[in-house]
Amino acid sequence: xxxxxxxxxxxxxxxxxxxxxxxxxxxxxxxxxxxxxxxxxxxxxxxxxxxxxxxxxxxxxxxxxxxxxxxxxxxxxxxxxxxxxxxxxxxxxxxxxxxxxxxxxxxxxxxxxxxxxxxxxxxxxxxxxxxxxxxxxxxxxxxxxxxxxxxxxxxxxxxxxxxxxxx
Amino acid sequence: xxxxxxxxxxxxxxxxxxxxxxxxxxxxxxxxxxxxxxxxxxxxxxxxxxxxxxxxxxxxxxxxxxxxxxxxxxxxxxxxxxxxxxxxxxxxxxxxxxxxxxxxxxxxxxxxxxxxxxxxxxxxxxxxxxxxxxxxxxxxxxxxxxxxxxxxxxxxxxxxxxxxxxxxxxxxxxxxxxxxxxxxxxxxxxxxxxxxxxxxxxxxxxxxxxxxxxxxxxxxxxxxxxxxxxxxxxxxxxxxxxxxxxxxxxxxxxxxxxxxxxxxxxxxxxxxxxxxxxxxxxxxxxxxxxxxxxxxxxxxxxxxxxxxxxxxxxxxxxxxxxxxxxxxxxxxxxxxxxxxxxxxxxxxxxxxxxxxxxxxxxxxxxxxxxxxxxxxxxxxxxxxxxxxxxxxxxxxxxxxxxxxxxxxxxxxxxxxxxxxxxxxxxxxxxxxxxxxxxxxxxxxxx
Numbered sequence: 100x101x102x103x104x105x106x107x108x109x110x111x112x113x114x115x116x117x118x119x120x121x122x123x124x125x126x127x128x129x130x131x132x133x134x135x136x137x138x139x140x141x142x143x144x145x146x147x148x149x150x151x152x153x154x155x156x157x158x159x160x161x162x163x164x165x166x167x168x169x170x171x172x173x174x175x176x177x178x179x180x181x182x183x184x185x186x187x188x189x190x191x192x193x194x195x196x197x198x199x200x201x202x203x204x205x206x207x208x209x210x211x212x213x214x215x216x217x218x219x220x221x222x223x224x225x226x227x228x229x230x231x232x233x234x235x236x237x238x239x240x241x242x243x244x245x246x247x248x249x250x251x252x253x254x255x256x257x258x259x260x261x262x263x264x265x266x
Numbered sequence: 267x268x269x270x271x272x273x274x275x276x277x278x279x280x281x282x283x284x285x286x287x288x289x290x291x292x293x294x295x296x297x298x299x300x301x302x303x304x305x306x307x308x309x310x311x312x313x314x315x316x317x318x319x320x321x322x323x324x325x326x327x328x329x330x331x332x333x334x335x336x337x338x339x340x341x342x343x344x345x346x347x348x349x350x351x352x353x354x355x356x357x358x359x360x361x362x363x364x365x366x367x368x369x370x371x372x373x374x375x376x377x378x379x380x381x382x383x384x385x386x387x388x389x390x391x392x393x394x395x396x397x398x399x400x401x402x403x404x405x406x407x408x409x410x411x412x413x414x415x416x417x418x419x420x421x422x423x424x425x426x427x428x429x430x431x432x433x434x435x436x437x438x439x440x441x442x443x444x445x446x447x448x449x450x451x452x453x454x455x456x457x458x459x460x461x462x463x464x465x466x467x468x469x470x471x472x473x474x475x476x477x478x479x480x481x482x483x484x485x486x487x488x489x490x491x492x493x494x495x496x497x498x499x500x501x502x503x504x505x506x507x508x509x510x511x512x513x514x515x516x517x518x519x520x521x522x523x524x525x526x527x528x529x530x531x532x533x534x535x536x537x538x539x540x541x542x543x544x545x546x547x548x549x550x551x552x553x554x555x556x557x558x559x560x561x562x563x564x565x566x567x568x569x570x571x572x573x574x575x576x577x578x579x580x581x582x583x584x585x586x587x588x589x590x591x592x593x594x595x596x597x598x599x600x601x602x603x604x605x606x607x608x609x610x611x612x613x614x615x616x617x618x619x620x621x622x623x624x625x626x627x628x629x630x631x632x633x634x635x636x637x638x639x640x641x642x643x644x645x646x647x648x649x650x651x652x653x654x655x656x657x658x659x660x661x662x663x664x665x666x667x668x669x670x671x672x673x674x675x676x677x678x679x680x681x682x683x684x685x686x687x688x689x690x691x692x693x694x695x696x697x698x699x700x701x702x703x704x705x706x707x708x709x710x711x712x
Binding site: 163172192195197198 | 341350351352353354355356358359384390391392393394395398425427429430431432433434435446447448449450451452467508509510511512516517518554595597599603607608611612614615618619621
């Protein structure tokens with residue numbers, strides 16, 4: 100693979116390698132491809148995104164073709180196919196959150212950060228990503244940063260969160 | 267009179283831990299099932315209970331179980347569908363986060379009943395924090411001998427695995443979920459064969475929703491007949507309803523099926539009424555996919571009777587005046603809501619989430635989104651309303667999986683019941699595109 104020649108190889112840290120092996124063992128022998136989605140999450144947790152080199156590494160680990168990894172990573176919306184900022188704000192744009200004032204809050208957030216969806220702030224701190232329903236409709240508007248849900252968002256609350264994370 | 271089958275102990279501090287859950291009688295259903303019941307007897311009780319699939323389709327769970335093929339020497343799988351992604355629906359999120367052991371207990375009982383030795387809980391990847399809660403609970407249950415080899419000395423082995431999804435609504439469709447579990451893109455499979463015959467790894471598989479599986483704990487304790495005694499007619503038992511939108515008390519409520527829609531919206535026990543100073547305009551009763559109803563039809567049937575929270579009553583009148591219970595994603599709209607904008611929003615969702623396999627859905631959802639966008643943004647053409655109806659009708663029924671229908675129904679129903687509102691947008695683009703502009707013409711607000 101040419102990427103291997105041009106880019107530093109990606110390997111999991113020792114802890115993640117142990118975890119990756121555990122995950123592969125969840126599935127019946129010969130069905131190790133089932134581990135692909137969890138391993139891509141593990142890769143993204145480590146690298147911040149699913150880099151081509153990382154995806155090739157996962158392909159080798161699961162003994163599948165790299166294309167089988169790329170086609171999966173590009174199908175699911177959680178995998179970042181490009182480098183992202185330190186904090187990725189994934190905000191829900193779906194109906195119930197919008198009913199609760201989501202559009203106004205998100206407009207404020209974009210203005211505050213000076214970026215639109217899909218973009219990263221110049222200082223590399225924040226990436227905005229518009230997502231569909233996060234299954235927290237009664238607590239909208241909602242966004243997610245890594246594993247944490249932030250609910251009942253208002254302009255003030257968004258400012259506080261951004262201030263806190265900018266420290 | 268609300269029976270608490272699932273949420274009885276949800277407010278007990280520490281209920282997410284094994285010890286506290288156990289103190290409330292947790293895992294005694296597993297003990298009863300494994301030590302005193304045969305798998306066939308459990309299936310029989312679930313059949314008698316008449317539980318209908320709580321993910322949205324409403325297919326009888328016991329019947330689904332009885333379809334499971336049992337060829338010799340072939341493993342069987344139980345997969346829990348925790349990919350909850352239907353807009354308006356957040357009940358499984360709530361249940362798993364607060365009561366992980368209830369789901370695990372249900373998974374053990376159900377796996378034992380179906381003869382599965384490796385079962386999966388497929389959780390949407392966004393809920394990684396819930397996955398960690400479940401994994402912790404599984405480790406606790408395993409340490410106490412309720413999972414793993416030779417459970418309670420019975421000779422029965424079960425391994426329970428929590429698999430994260432990657433962010434795709436379509437994986438809530440059971441065959442797309444199985445593809446995803448096999449490490450592939452979530453493209454739904456053609457049926458037949460059904461998963462009960464060829465599912466995960468081409469082996470017989472049952473896929474059930476979180477809430478459905480969680481009911482088995484109570485059913486094992488109390489029997490299928492007791493479960494069927496709750497509710498009305500073929501809508502047996504309780505249902506978790508996730509309520510959102512313009513109500514005073516959004517949240518997840520466990521109701522006996524059969525509560526009048528009106529009571530559910532206005533009673534303090536549940537939604538607590540429409541937010542102060544506003545009127546009830548429309549309802550999406552079962553997640554974004556089901557037809558939207560204007561307030562009057564949501565509350566009352568054509569014959570003047572109250573509409574009830576049951577599968578039958580909500581669908582009374584067909585799509586002309588009715589809707590569906592679906593997943594119980596209950597979204598309430600007051601008079602400040604623009605139906606055109608919301609329909610565009612939902613269409614954008616389905617366009618985004620279409621897997622792209624079938625052209626009617628792949629192309630049609632995009633067309634609907636574009637046409638709705640131009641109406642909403644003041645560039646609608648006179649023929650656009652009929653065009654939308656036409657496109658929706660050509661998606662419906664013409665796709666491998668129900669996502670096509672789910673995309674068509676919200677559009678078709680919004681036009682059926684709120685056509686004047688679409689027409690107003692087309693006729694008055696300047697007025698309709700003012701910030702916060704909403705059609706204020708004649709309509710039945712409650």
